[in-house]
Amino acid sequence: MLEVNNKFEIGEEVYTGIRVPVKYKCPICDGEGKFLHNGYEVRCNNCCGSGKLHNTHQFLLEPVKVRIQRIIASIWNEQISIKYKVDCTEANVRNRSETTLFKTFEETEQYCKKCNTKEMVGEF
Numbered sequence: 001m002l003e004v005n006n007k008f009e010i011g012e013e014v015y016t017g018i019r020v021p022v023k024y025k026c027p028i029c030d031g032e033g034k035f036l037h038n039g040y041e042v043r044c045n046n047c048c049g050s051g052k053l054h055n056t057h058q059f060l061l062e063p064v065k066v067r068i069q070r071i072i073a074s075i076w077n078e079q080i081s082i083k084y085k086v087d088c089t090e091a092n093v094r095n096r097s098e099t100t101l102f103k104t105f106e107e108t109e110q111y112c113k114k115c116n117t118k119e120m121v122g123e124f
Contacts, residue, residue, distance in 0.1 A: 004073045006082050007098050012068045014101045015108035017061035017115065018091045021054040061115045063108035064090050066101075 008014055025031035029044035033051040036042070043049045070085035082098045102108040114120045 002075060002078060002080060004080055004082065006071055006073070008068050008071075008084065008101060008103075010068050010071060013065055014068065014086075014103060015063050015105050016066050016086070016088075016093065016096050016101050017108060017112045018064045018088075018093055019059040020062050021056060022058040022060055023052045023054045026051055026053050061112040063105055063112055064088060064093070065105075066093055066096070 026033075026044060026047035028046040029035045029051060031051040032044070033047065033049040034041050034043050044051070047053050066086040066088045068084050069087050072083045072085065074081045074083070084096050084098070084101060086093055086096050086101075100111075102111065
């Protein structure tokens with residue numbers, strides 16, 4: 001008989017990393033969203049007046065708090081895989097494996113730093 005040892009329980013609040021696009025200051029308006037042209041204040045078309053740009057292909061991991069909603073254990077050839085359905089108010093996060101969930105913010109922050117600096121490869 002196989003025994004499933006899950007790391008977290010339903011309803012428990014834990015932390016995980018979420019992918020956030022890298023944002024940088026617009027070089028045209030210098031992050032102001034507008035600039036002066038021939039004495040007139042003009043909205044910057046490069047950044048649509050926001051002052052920030054982001055690269056859709058470049059992401060960083062940031063820690064976020066989630067709540068465990070459901071635990072799903074899959075068994076194949078006596079190998080057990082545990083996945084968690086989570087609820088997050090800050091981002092669209094639904095499924096996480098046990099290796100990407102952490103009990104403390106500090107543990108998650110370290111994981112995110114290692115992934116962002118390419119010391120290790122994240123599962124995201």
